[in-house]
Structure formats: C-alpha cells, structure tokens
Amino acid sequence: MSMLHVSLISDDRKQMSLAFQLLLPRKVVFGLGKRSELGSLASCLGRRAFLIDGSRTLHDSPFWIEILEPLRTAGIVVEHIATASREPTIADVDETANHVRRLKPHSGDFLIGLGGGSAMDLAKAVSAMATNTKSPTVRDYLEGVGTGLSLTNPPLPMLAIPTTAGTGTEATKNAVISVDAPPVKKSLRSEQMVPAAVLIDPELTVPNSPAQTAASGMDAITQLLESFFSRRSQPVTDALCLDGLVKALPAIESAYQNGSDLAARSAMSYAAFLSGVALANSGLGMAHGVAAALGAINDVPHGLACAVMLPVTLKTNEAVILEKVSLLNRHLEANGLPGDILGTISQLSRSLAIPEKLRDLGVQQEQLPAIVAGSRGNSMSGNPRDLTDQELTQILEAAW
Ligand SMILES: [Zn+2]
Structure with a gap:
C-alpha cells in the first residue's frame, strides 16, 4: 500500500515536472x-x-x-x-x-x-x-x-x-x-x-546543388541535435528533434546524390522546419556558437561551418549527454536506423564530402583566439557543458 502510494507520488511529480513554452508561426x-x-x-x-x-x-x-x-x-x-x-x-x-x-x-x-x-x-x-x-x-x-x-x-x-x-x-x-x-x-x-x-x-529545393544540399541539410541536423542536447531543451522540442532526426538522417544522402528525389527533399524540408521550431524555443550549442565566428571572421557559409563543427561538438559534450545520447540511439533503432548517432554523423560527414579540419575552411591558426572570442553568443549559452576560453582554444586547436 505504502509503496503504491510512493510510486503514485513520484509519478505525479514526474507529470508535474513537464513544463515548457512554445513560440510558433501562426x-x-x-x-x-x-x-x-x-x-x-x-x-x-x-x-x-x-x-x-x-x-x-x-x-x-x-x-x-x-x-x-x-x-x-x-x-x-x-x-x-x-x-x-x-x-x-x-x-x-x-x-x-x-x-x-x-x-x-x-x-x-x-x-x-x-x-x-x-x-x-x-x-x-x-x-x-x-x-x-x-x-x-x-x-x-x-x-x-x-x-x-x-x-x-x-x-x-x-x-x-x-x-x-x-x-x-x-x-x-x-x-x-x-x-x-x-x-x-x-x-x-x-x-x-x-x-x-x-x-x-x-x-x-530541387534546384539546390549537391554541396548546398549537404551544407544546409547538415545545418538542420546540427540544429536538431544541438536543441535536443541543449541545457534549455524541453519535452515538446525534444519530440520534434527525435522525429526530425528520424526523417533527416536517412534522407540527406539521397537528396545530395539525387536532387530530384522528392521524398528525400520533403524529409529534409520537414526536418529543417522542425529544427527551426526547436532552436527558437530551446537554443543551440557550441557548433552554432563557433559557426557564428567562422562566418564573421572567415566568411565560412553558415551550413558548412555547422557541418564541420558538429562532430567536434558531439565529442566535446559526450560525457555530459550520455543519457540523452542513449535515448536518441534507442529511438533511432526503434525506427530501423543504426542506433549510433556519433558513428552516423561521422559517416555522413565523409559521404557528403564535408571538410574535416578548420584549416580546410581557410582558417589560419593565429585566428583561433579571435574565433574563441567571437563564439560567445546566445547559441553558446545553450551548450550542455560550460567551456572556458582555454578549453575552447584547446578544442579548436585540435580541430584545426
Ligand atoms: Zn544553423
């Protein structure tokens, strides 16, 4: 009896912990x-x-x-x-x-x-x-x-x-x-x-070139992942992120290889819209923080900057997002996809010909301190792990 009582209370509290606010187009x-x-x-x-x-x-x-x-x-x-x-x-x-x-x-x-x-x-x-x-x-x-x-x-x-x-x-x-x-x-x-x-x-979106498709598609995937792992993530946007990823991960290569694949184009447009709703309500993280600086200082297009920073960001945050990574992996598996988000992102980066290092984007090593300074915006404040300037410098040195 008392155990039932306790479990009812804790279920109750779980329900009560559901809290969110949403801003959406009309x-x-x-x-x-x-x-x-x-x-x-x-x-x-x-x-x-x-x-x-x-x-x-x-x-x-x-x-x-x-x-x-x-x-x-x-x-x-x-x-x-x-x-x-x-x-x-x-x-x-x-x-x-x-x-x-x-x-x-x-x-x-x-x-x-x-x-x-x-x-x-x-x-x-x-x-x-x-x-x-x-x-x-x-x-x-x-x-x-x-x-x-x-x-x-x-x-x-x-x-x-x-x-x-x-x-x-x-x-x-x-x-x-x-x-x-x-x-x-x-x-x-x-x-x-x-x-x-x-x-x-x-x-x-059919006329978009393969390179444009890869960069913008990886931007959407980065937004879904960063919102999902953000310190401001919330239940409704988490659900949107999970669904967006299930649609986008298997579609991006098809859209890249065959621009007229309308099913793949639909999946990517859908995922991009969900990623916008998610980021507007739950924030982003380190990939977008650094991408803003790469865009301003080195003129790197936004999607490409995010695509390069995503694998580095996942690795940087890995230790503090284990629980959500395994939740996401289980969800991917339940939908017939490989239950390994980190492996999937690395594989996508290779197959979409995303450059691996910051120097491949024309970044000079001596620019890294300015990039660290330029990364401290609203996006970075959602990153699940706090990073000192020294830590971020080390991360970018390794990614250079
Ligand atoms: Zn973005």
Whole structure:
C-alpha cells in the first residue's frame, strides 16, 4: 500500500515536472506543390507584398512564375524590393528598410521572404526595421553591439517561403546580421519577428546543388541535435528533434546524390522546419556558437561551418549527454536506423564530402583566439557543458 502510494507520488511529480513554452508561426502550409496555395495564404496577410528573394537564378526558373501568378490572381500587388546575395549585413538591412519606408508601409502591407536563410533573415530584419524608426540603423537594435534599442512597434507581417532545407529561420524569432567592426554575427531578436505565415514546398529545393544540399541539410541536423542536447531543451522540442532526426538522417544522402528525389527533399524540408521550431524555443550549442565566428571572421557559409563543427561538438559534450545520447540511439533503432548517432554523423560527414579540419575552411591558426572570442553568443549559452576560453582554444586547436 505504502509503496503504491510512493510510486503514485513520484509519478505525479514526474507529470508535474513537464513544463515548457512554445513560440510558433501562426499558420504553416507544408507539402509538395503547395505553392499553388500561395494566393489564399497571402490573402490572409494583406493586399500589398514587399518581396525579398535570394537568388537571381530563381527569376529564370519556372518556379518564379508559379509563385508570382497565384499572388496576382489573388489581387495582391507585389513590389520586388531586394535580392539577397549574401548573409545580410547592417548596410543591407538599412538600405532595404529605407526602400520599404519610402513606400510608406501601412496596414494591409506585408513582407515575403523567398529564398534561403539569407533572404529570409534579410526579410525578417526589414519587416522589423520598416516599422521601428527610432534609429536609422539596425545596428542599434542588435544584441551585444547596439545601443540596446528594442522593437516597440509590431513588425510588418511576414510570409516565409524557404527554397533551401536548412536554417529553419522560417520558424524562428531572430535574424542573423553580419557586423563588420568587430567582425561578428549578431541577432536582431524579438518574439514579434516569428513569421506570421510559412509556406514550405519541398519542390522549391530541387534546384539546390549537391554541396548546398549537404551544407544546409547538415545545418538542420546540427540544429536538431544541438536543441535536443541543449541545457534549455524541453519535452515538446525534444519530440520534434527525435522525429526530425528520424526523417533527416536517412534522407540527406539521397537528396545530395539525387536532387530530384522528392521524398528525400520533403524529409529534409520537414526536418529543417522542425529544427527551426526547436532552436527558437530551446537554443543551440557550441557548433552554432563557433559557426557564428567562422562566418564573421572567415566568411565560412553558415551550413558548412555547422557541418564541420558538429562532430567536434558531439565529442566535446559526450560525457555530459550520455543519457540523452542513449535515448536518441534507442529511438533511432526503434525506427530501423543504426542506433549510433556519433558513428552516423561521422559517416555522413565523409559521404557528403564535408571538410574535416578548420584549416580546410581557410582558417589560419593565429585566428583561433579571435574565433574563441567571437563564439560567445546566445547559441553558446545553450551548450550542455560550460567551456572556458582555454578549453575552447584547446578544442579548436585540435580541430584545426
Ligand atoms: Zn544553423
């Protein structure tokens, strides 16, 4: 009797320990061919759309018409504002926000971010800066480098249409901006910046090259793993991470080898979206901390930097994440996959031709102290293990 009583109490406590909070886009439409539904989705947001896209090659593809046509049919006026050709800088955001401000945004206007992480981050930052005019530059609103201004007016509503499967920025509350002096990547962050609507049509990722597919796909996998192992992980995002990994791990090589494999493309787009929800709510870790510095100092593309740092990060954290590694391994095994996440990641790095060492990315050994200093952002604060500068230096020396 008393044992039953005790076990009931402890079960009760376990239930009570379930606690979480979730921030999500208001509406998500996902599926092959769903671009045909763009008109009705966009109509929920307004009548005039400021479009920011990420690729000139998209303009020449049939997708361009297939995206614009449903908008026109729905009576939406589309103003093409900018094409993002790189991860956005302060100047890119300021210039594009000024362009939108000159068009006198009013109620019924919204922004469309169409492209990879760079286009969507530019669009997210511009949606916020179009309505927040206390300072002429986004710099003043950035974490860590600005004058600490915060967004007081709601950003323009945003519709995110990713054309890569990686960053998950379609589901997050921040935009990553490159700062040049000092060279760092910093976030413009606000819960109001989560896109209001998201349209994910995995077919839009078919034109991505194998190298782009590998890097963005490994970014999504890194985000799922770092959120799962993060010190801020929580039950709902853990469930999303487990499912995202079950879908992505067996699909990434197929998407890399055969870009038209729609099942693999769908799995990767799905995993990327889940990784965005997970990281927005549970944080990341060392791979993303260091990737921010590699991007700012050495111009390494985000996905590639994460892919190189992931095996090092798992090894660094291994001793403090044993329980969750074995939980993940059991879950993979139960889904017919090899129950060895560390081995799987090493094997993927080889088969996707991900460089092994930091020097393969053009990093000079004497840059390592600056990389250590540049790694201390919001991402690093989620890492399950605290790392002193000395420890991080040793880790990066070994990875160099
Ligand atoms: Zn990432």
